[in-house]
Amino acid sequence: MEIVKIVMPTPYDEGDVNGFLVKGDALSIFDVGPKTKEAYEALEHGIKSAGYRLEDIEQVILTHHHPDHAGWVDAFPKAEIIAHKYVDHWMRKTEEFLNYREEFYKMHMIKQAVPEESMQRILRIRREMELYGSVPLTKTMEDGEEVPGHPGLIAYYTPGHAQSHFIFFHQQTREVIGGDLLLEKISSNPLMEPPVDLSFYRPKSLVQYQESMKFLADLDVSTVYAGHGNEVVNVKELVEMRLERDSMRANQVYDILAQPKTVYEVTKALYPTVYENQLGLTLSKSQGYLDLLVKEERIRCELVGEHEIYSRI
Ligand SMILES: [Zn+2]
Structure with missing residues (x-):
């Protein structure tokens, strides 16, 4: 080309x-x-x-x-x-879409057991769309x-x-x-x-x-x-490296789940120094590793009240 x-x-x-x-x-x-x-x-x-x-x-x-x-x-x-x-x-950023998006994040952050205050902060940041x-x-x-x-x-x-x-x-x-x-x-x-x-x-x-x-x-x-x-x-090699790194992190999450935890608790344990300043990002990452472990049938996810609790199988 x-x-x-x-x-x-x-x-x-x-x-x-x-x-x-x-x-x-x-x-x-x-x-x-x-x-x-x-x-x-x-x-x-x-x-x-x-x-x-x-x-x-x-x-x-x-x-x-x-x-x-x-x-x-x-x-x-x-x-x-x-x-x-x-x-x-x-x-287009219609009011309808922005409201839907906010509802979507709110609903999932409640499931992840994110504290109200942090949730409001993330939602505020997500509203900034000037770029x-x-x-x-x-x-x-x-x-x-x-x-x-x-x-x-x-x-x-x-x-x-x-x-x-x-x-x-x-x-x-x-x-x-x-x-x-x-x-x-x-x-x-x-x-x-x-x-x-x-x-x-x-x-x-x-x-x-x-x-x-x-x-x-x-x-x-x-x-x-x-x-x-x-x-x-070196596409194949690099993809291999990325996948290996993910499975290493997923194993770390498995270790963290010696006791059942919410996504927020896993995030705190996995990213103790950065989770507060980069909560949106670190929540996404922890959720990702948890999804991998669920897919591999090594852990399960149960809804207890309004929170999702992850535990080893
Ligand atoms: Zn980019």
């Missing part, structure tokens, strides 16, 4: 984010950075250096809805905006579809890190535009998110994420153009 990498700064811990300009029958950009002034400047500079203007971009294609990837959809007035249909909720874009999608994509204007480039649905996550696999070159599915330096987090059908069922993010990584490993990929950091070429 004729591909130009554009690196943009973000205000988040993971550092810079990558967008990829791809010239096929159409001129497309995959991911567009957070809606900050600094990211806009980097984006504009990158596109100019490649010999184009922002108005020349015909398609903005998003790997997922997180703000570090989807913010500057607003900068391309003439482009089609293409992504998983779930992304559209984050662009998200605000242009609705003009086209949605399905699993297995060919990307318009790019013959041989196939979108594959790979949920886990985000419920909207796609990778784009080029059948001839075996290159992948990978979003946050597999990063060189950091393992990306399987965040707890509302499901695509906007019900109150909680997707098992880590279980999904592992399946998506295994799918990628089986694709026989030459290069992954990752959402953060360098390109990845």
Whole structure:
């Protein structure tokens, strides 16, 4: 693929984010950075250096809805905006959707036995959405579809890190535009998110994420153009490492469950120094390991009153 990498700064811990300009029958950009002034400047500079203007971009294609990837959809007035249909909720931010989302998190944090005060803090943070874009999608994509204007480039649905996550696999070159599915330096987090059908069922993010990584490993990929950091070429090896690390952490959680515990209690035990400042993230991670152990039938989950209690089998 004729591909130009554009690196943009973000205000988040993971550092810079990558967008990829791809010239096929159409001129497309995959991911567009957070809606900050600094990211806009980097984006504009990158596109100019490649010999184009922002108005020349015909398609903005998003790997997922997180703000570090989807913010500057607003900068391309003439482009089609293409992504998983779930992304559209984050662009439109209707009162109805924001309320649903808040109800979803509230319901699950009660099950996890998160104290009221912490819960309010997390809900407040989740309301801050200024780095998200605000242009609705003009086209949605399905699993297995060919990307318009790019013959041989196939979108594959790979949920886990985000419920909207796609990778784009080029059948001839075996290159992948990978979003946050597999990063060189950091393992990306399987965040707890509302499901695509906007019900109150909680997707098992880590279980999904592992399946998506295994799918990628089986694709026989030459290069992954990752959402953060360098390109990845040792895909199978890196996936293997990520899976091993997860099972190590899951074993630690199993040890913690010598006594039955709630998700909040497991989180405190697993992340004693950071859980207070990064509660949303650490809850998602602990929940993920618990879901893995339930799937492996090593532990069970029972609803006692309004809390879910996990215990060894
Ligand atoms: Zn990201």
